[in-house]
Amino acid sequence: MKRVYPDKEYCIGCHLCELACMTAHSKSQDLIVAYREERGKDGLSSCKKVFEKGHTCVAISCRHCDEPSCVAACISGGLHKDPETGHTLYDREKCVGCWSCLMACPYGAIRRHPTEGKIVKCDLCAEREGGPACVAACPNAALKYEER
Amino acid sequence: MLFQPVNKNYHEFCIIRDKDLCINCKVCVRQCSYEAHYWDESRQKVMHDNTKCIGCHRCEALCPTAALNIVNKPSDFRTNSLWRPVFLQNIYKQADTGGVLLAGMGSPVDIPVYWDSMLLDASQVTNPSIDPLREPMELKTFLGAKPKRVKIVTGKDGKPELKTKLSPQIELDVPIMFAAMSFGAINFNLHRAMARAATETGTVYNTGEGGLHKSLYKYGKNTIVQVASGRFGVHLDYLKAGVGIEIKVGQGAKPGIGGHLPGEKINDQVSETRMIPIGSDAISPAPHHDIYSIEDLLQLIFALKEASEYKAPISVKIAAVHNVAAIASGIARAGADIVTIDGMRGGTGAAPAMIRDNVGIPIELALAQVDQRLRDEGIRNKVSIVAAGGIRCSADVVKAIALGADAVYIGTATLIAVGCTLCGRCYTGKCPWGIATNDPKLSKRQNPDIAAKKLANLIRAWGHEIEEMLGGMGLNSIESLRGNRDKLRGVGISDIELDILGIKHAGR
């Protein structure tokens, strides 16, 4: 399956991927509205997170592991593996906000929704034409969406 | 601040931030290596300091909402055609620092650009033009000494055989090469990009004087290695690594001046490649201390030929200066295979501004004179001529070849292709585009995958355009264009300029 692979050698720490992620998951689909309004009001947040240490940085999000710890830890059935696409799917309706996945994921790729008792996790922009928004937004090809 | 000293007040640029568009996402803050943008904790928004802006446009390019515009500062000095603002600014600066004014990239001063005063010919009716999409078009060029005449005999199998022993040649699929920019002045990522792009497009890149990183030896077939006055990174394997060796005597941007790569740019990789300690300044003397005459140059040329077992043509690169034609003749007679002329608009990582803007001559005039002189002396075949310094587009390349060049070097255009906006602050090591910097945080802004693709695209694009222009003139090879000044006409220039260029005025 295609996954998003971050390359820390060329991640420039611009955080544009986070903005793209947020916009892609916003109601308005408009960066300015998403960032200024939905972020505060609806707790819209990015599935992507950029980490920086010295001159190195990297943008990470859910790896859609073959055998994900989050699915093993999920008590509500809100996380499961789609056997066809290989995506690790998140069902917001089922999630009870127990944070077990957040604890179990050793990749730190799951975060709490700022205002709701739900998690925020990468869905590979499954609905988006042209693949994940973060990859499209990366100005330095430090995110690649490909089959490996 | 209530009080602004005059040198701060007369900064060059203003950052215009559109409040309706800015979302305070701090992308600009992270991108600006000059800290012109900053996050204001008390106001809880992104603010900027115009005095720090160098006009590189990096923030503008990365701003996700297009909220930024960088403009020249509208407030100006009183109009004065003698005391133009740049002179005032420079004096303020020097009155503060007591130092030499430094500058980066090529000279921006307003001296005639002869490319713009030359027009190309095209065929009509009698000598039909050629469609490069339908008919063969040869851009291949060989750099190196050519024999005066060739002897061909019939071999045992009845086929013709070349009896003359040819000098080594550098084979170029397009007559455009990536100019010498040292590893150190620009970073490893760009060296990789140039090496890959040169390989992909069948041309060569020049290492500059910083040596050759060990992982780039595999691109040797597309590499010219340079030997300059500092002799950084020069050893036997290095000399044998490329398809050609270039002795750098002078550089168009700073004729008569050496080089100085500050210690801050000497990281572990640069240190290993240049063979100098980490953090030590790399100083290239103004002259080669073993060259004080044409005879000395001859010795070095043949030392290098010996070292490379006569397999690599030797190029000698000089800046375009007043007596360039005579010097080129001497170089040809000293046994060089290629003479490279670098015009005064050539780029640099760092040069004293006074030198860059006031020393040397334009490449167009130098090139025409060198070609003519070598022809007159009957030694044009002994060397190939490479023109450099201010080649901006494929038409410039065509004009250069028509003036007598075998090929051209592009340096500034190479950097522009990967994002350079000619802000001219290469010497600070803080290049926001990740080009003239070895700061790992900045140099990673150049992903060699992307950069290599862009460089290869540029070469291909220019190649296509050259084919079209050649075809339009009814020519089907670079060979037929070289020194073919009949294909050029001057516009708006004086008789003496036309004479130096060796071309007729338009209409004639």
Next chain:
Amino acid sequence: MAIMKYVIIGNGIASIGAIEGIRKVDTENEILVIGAEDSPAYGRPLISYLLAGKIGPERLALRPQEFYEKSNVSTKLGTTVEAIDTKAKTISTDKGETIEFENLLIATGGIPFTPPIPGAEGSDVYNFTNLAHAQTLISKAKEIKRAVVIGGGLIGLKAGESLFDRGVDVTILELSPRILSLAFDENAAALAGGRLAEVGLNVRCGVTAKEIQRDSDGNLKGVHLTDGDFLQTEVVVIAIGVVPNYSLAKDSGISVDRGIKVDDHMKTSADGVFAAGDVAQAKDLLFGDDRVIPIWTNAYNQGFCAGKNMAGTDIEFTGSLAMNSISFYGLPTISVGTVNPPEGDDSFEIATSLDEKKKSYRKLVFQNDHLVGYVLVGDIDMAGMYTAFVKFQMAVPEDAKKQMMAGEPDVLMWPDDFFKDTWNPGHVEQD
């Protein structure tokens, strides 16, 4: 009936793990799941959410119904397996069926542990480990005003909280000096206990029930405590913990210790018989020995590993890791690995950071330059990053340790090779 390639006894999370494990390898052969409870597999921890009224019964199912169809799983629910014949490789059920199997997984989970308390026998004393218990308590909650929960561990606290949410006045009794004594230390317990007290739950530590008082008709009246107090109550919930439900295995001659003994492939002493989940005694990641760690994630992982091995792959179980994530009325807590190292053992190094005002606490336990456990209260967002260090047993150099202690662990602290293999595998620089 033909020989079943795969039979799973138990219908909990280990069973789901096993199905998904088998299907990773074998997408064809039918799987039979036999469950004692007459309901589809549900998230056991969800019963506290159900009892609290936070979710409806429709959200209990762990996997949608089509999961079973798509995975070619047939189920026999409300069916108890009475015996396993390990030689003949058959099982017999209370419905009188005998089923031949090729691979069997025992995933029968745990049963509530009930200490001998005088008066415990009789009405209105409940457990809280399965759906039936929850449903009973939901209907009971409407009639009662007071309840006493015995046990201040995970199940007890959740039971208490859920009853409290139903408007019941709840007192939780915990024998040890603090709640969640295994997963928490004093600081974490104090913060969590404080939050519960703030909301109005009574938590009493250091005491437990001495006797349950009943009237002459046997009606529950209250609880006598070990400190001499008496609490009036209408309901007692005993939630001390669970013990492995291994009698079926034991009676069938399968080796058991504290749980069913399994090797590193989750195989029991009997040929073709595997065990997973709360019933199994499997390898511990940190200590290397075999332990029963009745934790959700382990159950799934063990089931998954067993499933793959049942389907013929040779996969070793990486080891169980104790981990708990519990929230107390909006105050989240997470505890992973060794959080209370034995006192006086110098090989451990503990770093804590407590902000009582912000209700934030962080405890990191290092051993020989490795992170072996941690507790987070309040600010839990970086939990996974700590888990990585425990789970992957990566060495923690001094500067990384500092960064962790500052609450800022991240993936860039990983060894370079491991980072690349994980995040950017197969990527080779051209030059």
